[in-house]
Amino acid sequence: MNINHLEDKALWLRQECWNMVMRQRKGHIPSSYSCVEIIVALYYGGVARLTRGRPDAPDRDRIIVSKGHAAAVQYPVLADLEYFDKRELERYTQPGGLLGMYADYKIPGIEGISGSLGHGVGMGSGFAFAAKQNNEDYRTFVVLGDGECYEGSVWESAMFAAHHNLDNLVAIVDRNDLCILGRTRELLDLGDLEGKWQSFGWKAITVNGHSFEELLDALSLIGTTSGKPLAIIANTVKGKGISFMEGRPEWHNRMPDEEQMKVALGELGLKTMVET
Amino acid sequence: MDTKVNNTSKPKLMRDAVIDTIYNAAKEDKNIIFISADLGATALDKFRKCLPGQFIHAGISEQNMVDLASGLALSGKKVFLYAMAPFITARCYEQIKSVLASMNLPVTLIAVGVGLGYDHATMTHFTTEDVACMRALNGIEVLSPSDENSAIAITRAAINKPAFRYIRLERQPQRHLYRCDFTSEVEQGFVHLVEGVDVVIVGCGYLVHKALLAKASLEKLKVSAGVIDLFRIKQINAAGLTNIISSYPAVVTIEEQILDGGFGSAVLETLCDQNVTKPLKRVGIGDGFDVVNGDRDQLHELYGIDTPHIVEAALSIMGT
Numbered sequence: 212m213n214i215n216h217l218e219d220k221a222l223w224l225r226q227e228c229w230n231m232v233m234r235q236r237k238g239h240i241p242s243s244y245s246c247v248e249i250i251v252a253l254y255y256g257g258v259a260r261l262t263r264g265r266p267d268a269p270d271r272d273r274i275i276v277s278k279g280h281a282a283a284v285q286y287p288v289l290a291d292l293e294y295f296d297k298r299e300l301e302r303y304t305q306p307g308g309l310l311g312m313y314a315d316y317k318i319p320g321i322e323g324i325s326g327s328l329g330h331g332v333g334m335g336s337g338f339a340f341a342a343k344q345n346n347e348d349y350r351t352f353v354v355l356g357d358g359e360c361y362e363g364s365v366w367e368s369a370m371f372a373a374h375h376n377l378d379n380l381v382a383i384v385d386r387n388d389l390c391i392l393g394r395t396r397e398l399l400d401l402g403d404l405e406g407k408w409q410s411f412g413w414k415a416i417t418v419n420g421h422s423f424e425e426l427l428d429a430l431s432l433i434g435t436t437s438g439k440p441l442a443i444i445a446n447t448v449k450g451k452g453i454s455f456m457e458g459r460p461e462w463h464n465r466m467p468d469e470e471q472m473k474v475a476l477g478e479l480g481l482k483t484m485v486e487t
Numbered sequence: 488m489d490t491k492v493n494n495t496s497k498p499k500l501m502r503d504a505v506i507d508t509i510y511n512a513a514k515e516d517k518n519i520i521f522i523s524a525d526l527g528a529t530a531l532d533k534f535r536k537c538l539p540g541q542f543i544h545a546g547i548s549e550q551n552m553v554d555l556a557s558g559l560a561l562s563g564k565k566v567f568l569y570a571m572a573p574f575i576t577a578r579c580y581e582q583i584k585s586v587l588a589s590m591n592l593p594v595t596l597i598a599v600g601v602g603l604g605y606d607h608a609t610m611t612h613f614t615t616e617d618v619a620c621m622r623a624l625n626g627i628e629v630l631s632p633s634d635e636n637s638a639i640a641i642t643r644a645a646i647n648k649p650a651f652r653y654i655r656l657e658r659q660p661q662r663h664l665y666r667c668d669f670t671s672e673v674e675q676g677f678v679h680l681v682e683g684v685d686v687v688i689v690g691c692g693y694l695v696h697k698a699l700l701a702k703a704s705l706e707k708l709k710v711s712a713g714v715i716d717l718f719r720i721k722q723i724n725a726a727g728l729t730n731i732i733s734s735y736p737a738v739v740t741i742e743e744q745i746l747d748g749g750f751g752s753a754v755l756e757t758l759c760d761q762n763v764t765k766p767l768k769r770v771g772i773g774d775g776f777d778v779v780n781g782d783r784d785q786l787h788e789l790y791g792i793d794t795p796h797i798v799e800a801a802l803s804i805m806g807t
Contacts, residue, residue, distance in 0.1 A: 316561075316590050323561060327585040330554045334586065337558015344540065345562075364582070367551035 212257055217423045220251045225452050226479050227287035227300065236466045237304045237312050241450035241459075243284035245387035245420070246276070246354055249445055252426040253352055253383075254288050260349070266294040266319035272349050273322045273338045277331020278356035278385065280464075282314030282321070289320035329362025331355050332382055336372045339380035339440075350379045350433060358390035360401055366411065369442075373412025376438035381430070382408070384442065385420060387449035389460045408442035420445025453478055498663055501638045501656040502569075502599050506530035508642040509567055513541050519646070520559055524549045524570035526599060531569075549574050553582035553594075560592040565649045571605070572598035572614040572655065576621055588624045593649030600658035601631065601692060602743030606783040615772055619748030621653045622721040629721035631655040631691040633664055637718060640669035653721075657693050659783075664695065664716070676719035679731050683713030686801045687735040689754055691718050694741045697787070701741075701797035712801060720753050728754075729761040737804045738767040741797055743787075746771040768804040770797055 224247050232238035253259045259272040266289070276282040283303070290297045295309055295318070302308030309318055313326035323334045335353040342349050359365060372380050384404060388395055395401050408415035414436040418425035429443045450456030453475050467475055476482070506521070507530045513519040514537075521534060522543040535542045545552035549570055556566040568575060575598045576583075587594050598617065605612035622629050628650060632638035638656060645652055664680065665672070672678050680695065681702055688698040695716045702712040713735060717728065732738055738758075740751035751769030758765060772790045779789060787793035 323557060324586060324589045327581065329550075330557070330582065330586055333551045333554020333582075334558040334561075336551075337555045337560070337564075338562055339558075340543075340555070341559050341562030341564055351558075364548075364550035364554060367546065367548035368554060371546060371548070371551050371555065 212423075212427060214423050217251055217256055220255045221247050222480065224251060224284065224287055226481055228284055229475070229479055229481065231283065231286065231300050231303045233466075233472070234301065235304045238283055239280040239464050240453070241456050241462045242278060242281040242356070242387070244451045244453065244456070245447040245449045246278075246281055246284060246385040247451065248421045248423060248426060249354055249383050249385060249447075250276075250284050250288060252423055252430060254292070256423065256427050256430070258427070258430045259352065261292060264293040266292075270347065270349055273335070273351040274354070275322050275325065275331045275335050275352070276314065276354045277325055277334075278328065278354065278359055279313045279325030281356075281385075282325045283310070283312065285314065285320065286310050289318070292320065294319040328356070328359040329364040332365050332372065333368035335380055335382070336368050336375075336377060339372065339377040340375060342379055343375075343377065350381065352381045352383065354383045354385060357384055357386040357388060357395055357401055357404065360384065360404065361399065369408065369411040369413065372440045377440045378434070378436050378438050380440040381433060382413070382440065382442045384444045385447050386444055387447045389449045389458070389463075391460065391463050393460050404444045405442075408444070412439060413442040414439040415442040415444065417444040417446065420447035421451060496663070498635045498660040500528065500660050501632065501635060502528045503530040504635045504639050505597060505642045505654070505656060506534055508639050509646065510534045510538065512646045513538055516565070517541065518564050519567070520564045521567045521569065522552055522556060524552050524568075524574060526570050549579035550582050553579045554586060556594045557586040557590065557592055560594050561590070565646070566594045567597060568594060569597045569599070571612065572601045572617060573612055576614060576617045576653075580620060584624060587651055588626060591626045591651055593651065595645045595649075595652040595654060597654045597656060599656045601655040603783050603786050604658035604693070606786055607780065609778045609780075615743065615745045615776075616749075617655065618720055618742065618744050618750050618753070622753060623748070626651055627721055628652045628719065629655070631718050631720055633692050633695040633716050633718060634661045635663065636665040636667055637669050637672070640673045641718070643670075644673045655692060661693065662696060675727060676717070676722070676724035677728055678716040678718070679713065680716050681712070681714040683735070684711035685735075686710065686737045686739060686805055687713040687715055687732060688739045688741060688797065688801065689715045689717050689732075690741040691716060691720060691750060693783075694743065697794055697797060698741060700794045701801065704794060704798045705801055708798070708802070710801065710805070717754065720750060723753060723757050725757045725761055728757060729763050732758065732765060733763055736766070737801070738765050739797060739800045739804060740767065740769050740771075741792060742769075742771040743792065744771050745774065747774070766804050768800040770800045
């Protein structure tokens with residue numbers, strides 16, 4: 212896999228998300244940016260098996276962004292896969308548009324609704340269980356937040372997936388260490404997440420969530436886990452790519468002013484506020 | 488209506504009748520999946536033994552059970568979830584709302600021991616709000632059978648036409664009320680079980696049996712009471728129900744629910760939306776009720792929803 216190509220895709224996705232969100236000034240840039248490399252690795256890193264233009268292909272891998280406030284990061288990718296018209300990106304959150312601030316299951320390529328935290332691993336377990344039962348080869352990838360791991364339902368589902376040997380299920384924890392009010396380590400420490408997933412019966416590994424080499428190495432473990440589901444704890448930076456947002460909880464859903472906009476555009480390599 | 492039976496055979500537990508019905512369908516349809524959050528039944532033992540691939544123990548993890556069901560349903564499975572009433576409703580209400588209702592998935596929630604069914608278990612096991620909270624969900628159908636045959640027919644309909652449903656089962660066996668073939672009644676959504684003149688008592692589940700007792704008591708007082716078993720509480724057959732109720736001068740609704748937003752509210756809303764105004768008294772549990780030891784009928788007496796209270800409500804609403 213050409214890493215430079217993936218780096219280019221990551222920049223492209225940040226640009227696309229920026230344009231989409233800033234046109235309407237609605238959305239969650241920092242939460243989306245912490246998982247950009249995860250999303251790019253899945254969709255463009257030769258990991259997920261998908262068919263261009265066929266969001267309902269029965270053998271497709273299922274990808275769920277369970278941290279629904281960041282699920283809009285998938286929209287430019289899904290449009291790029293020709294699952295829907297690219298012009299929908301311009302109608303994001305607009306009446307009559309397909310794309311909402313949170314991902315709805317009616318959007319081609321969105322496997323299940325998100326927005327409320329703690330559902331993705333359970334939903335993904337359902338997909339994975341059905342695949343096993345039907346002797347189908349598709350895999351299910353769930354991207355969730357570290358803050359989302361506060362939800363008890365995550366651990367109910369983690370226990371279930373391990374018991375049923377759902378090695379066709381991958382949970383990628385976007386560990387950006389922030390929730391709305393501040394740092395998870397200071398507010399309510401999530402502790403050793405790798406150890407927690409491991410103790411629930413998963414194969415767990417921690418990586419740099421902005422390194423394609425590390426992400427792809429970890430994702431290559433699918434199928435080698437002796438029947439265990441795979442948890443990848445991806446250490447990330449919330450707001451990655453925009454200097455004044457990086458690691459700053461107050462930017463969760465704040466919108467930049469004119470000066471900040473200029474800085475951000477410069478860092479993203481965009482010339483104007485909205486490039487179409 | 489020719490639905491009543493003179494059947495003295497021992498009624499089965501509703502849960503066994505329902506699970507046997509699902510089992511028979513599941514033998515023919517590999518896509519039927521039955522998930523329990525650690526609630527058992529004799530019929531479930533057979534299901535687990537004979538169809539292990541179609542049974543899932545979710546753990547005592549109702550939230551996971553619902554999320555899991557959503558993934559299965561999105562994968563084409565027909566999913567039946569099964570647990571004690573309080574835990575399959577309020578305990579995982581957010582999951583039911585966020586994933587099942589939001590995506591309108593064909594998942595059937597089967598609750599056992601609705602209302603005060605787990606009498607001695609008291610407050611944590613009561614569901615005195617499940618009608619209000621479940622009927623508030625977008626697109627759900629809420630069904631509350633009153634005997635074995637109606638439970639079986641409702642289950643068959645749920646199998647034949649998978650949809651987002653909540654089925655409320657009584658914990659204890661209930662006396663037979665209906666003949667085997669209840670299919671057309673399922674369509675109708677209610678049964679005008681007894682025709683009367685002066686007042687009509689509307690209930691569902693266990694309360695239908697109480698309505699029949701109240702009707703007998705009223706008869707002794709020369710009051711002719713009708714009884715309606717309104718087993719489909721959401722997606723109420725508004726025109727049909729209103730048509731029947733319109734022929735009565737007064738209405739009493741009975742329930743084992745906190746009155747706010749409950750069964751009686753559902754009936755009132757229906758009449759109101761149909762532009763029908765009738766003197767109506769809701770018999771149910773008032774706010775601030777306390778928990779004591781006692782069986783279901785003793786609790787009914789304490790909470791003012793036993794037969795004498797139903798009779799009293801009927802007489803008062805008639806102005807007698």
